Amino acid sequence: MKKGLALLLASVFCVAAFTGCGSSSKETTAETKTETVAEADTVKLTVAASPTPHAEILNAAKELLAEKGIELEVVEFTDYVQPNNVVDAGDMDANYFQHLPYLDNFNVEQGTKLVSAGAIHYEPLGIYPGKSSDLTNIPEGAEIVVPNDATNEARALMLLEANGIITLKEGAGLNATKNDVAENPYNVEIIEMEAAQVARAVADADFVVLNGNYALQADFNVEEDALAKEESDSEAAQTYANIVAVREGDEERPEIKTLIEVLKSDEIKSYIESTYAGAVLPIE
Template sequence: MKIKHPFKTTLFSILLACGVVSAQPSLAANQTVRVGIMSGEDEDVWRAVAANAAKHGITVKITTFADYTQPNEALAQHDLDANSFQHKPYLDAQINARHYDIVPVGFTYVQPIGLYSRKWKSVDALPQNAAIGVPNDPSNEGRALLLLQANGVIKLRDNVGLLPTARDIASNPKHVQIKELDAGIVGRAIGDVDAAVVNTDWAIKAGIDIQHERIAQEKVESNPYRNFIAVNAKDAQAPWVKTLVESYQQTNVASSILKVYHGATLPAWEGAPQR
């Protein structure tokens, strides 16, 4: 699907005292840092981050994207200084495919992926030959299949790691049909399938009732899919990176995450509040 207007840019220049509790790193005043995020709820979260960063001399300039494939390319082309939208398996797949020199520098939040249905009230109720929608990008399809395995729907071959595909299904007792769809579409297709594995942000955008239509969810503990802020490797030790991460990992940002995602997304840095 071609996106006519893939991104927009907004300048968050917020000069507020926001109670940043960590030590202040040394940083040249009035530095601008360009950060790429996905459009939607994260825009509210990053307003809180920008307010924290402004106290330390950083103006955060946000570019929002509507397509997961674009923020890493923009970062690699130096149109951004950082991005914040992905987890490690996704970045690893992107690096393998496109040879980016991009590294994670600080955790943000985790969005436990869920299995949702408007036709069935439980995983056990899924019928023979049920159609199940899954995201079609390598990391999220793998994540979806691992969730289906964890709930007894399928069994994957041994040692498939975090990136299995439908070809790795070793046992399929109910003969479910895996429907591979774009991550941004699979949630909107929930009425056309028996169930769909959907990322939290896309589930919210698709109008899915997170609490009442979810029939299975990933475990949060030791989740390998924690999102993070990422930068080009050459910038990893830059002072502004430390400031940006510390500006994110604050209580007011955690509160914003919990509010805008209705508790379905959890702050993921060490010591972050969970409610």
């Protein structure tokens, strides 16, 4: 009898143990499922960007994107090559640092297939003082440093032409290089330099022509410090809006469309206008 009772009690304990294990397993499964659903509701986007203003604008958009279920990671680059390479390789989802003419030229030269997902802002190119500070009294043989990439050099030369410093060959336009200078009344020497390095030449050159983001990094403001700048109605202003670039086909991804929607929102437009005081202008 005692032996039978002992066996019965042992059976009860086994059943209880298995029931307890089963309950614990179900709870763990439920918790895991809840966590998986929560994770599935959040999409992570990685975007390569120039530090100023692009990364700053993206960081300002993080909270708005989080409200829409997108976790944004911003990775900063200081050159104009790697941001396209990492997107083309699939290491990152998008980049934000360039305008469409630069991207088109990059695709041709590098064999990449990147496209614009949307235009966000425009940065007026400016002529800044170096050893000289008067565009009405340019020294004979003055040295003027310009960006050396194809699209930004043309843009710089067009700005110099607009201010009477040189005259370009007819039709050179957005494809101009310094070899297209037709008239050079001051015999200026145009020095081509990688865009990120131009600001460092301020102490040695008479004038420099800076991209908006590199001007900001060098603590220049186009409204306050530039001797001349691209006007809003210029051909360059209509052409050189900064874009978010992605691999061909990715522009249709819902999370990429949401990124563009947020970057073009009234909140981000207000951030751009209040932060950069004319050095960066939102695209309508």
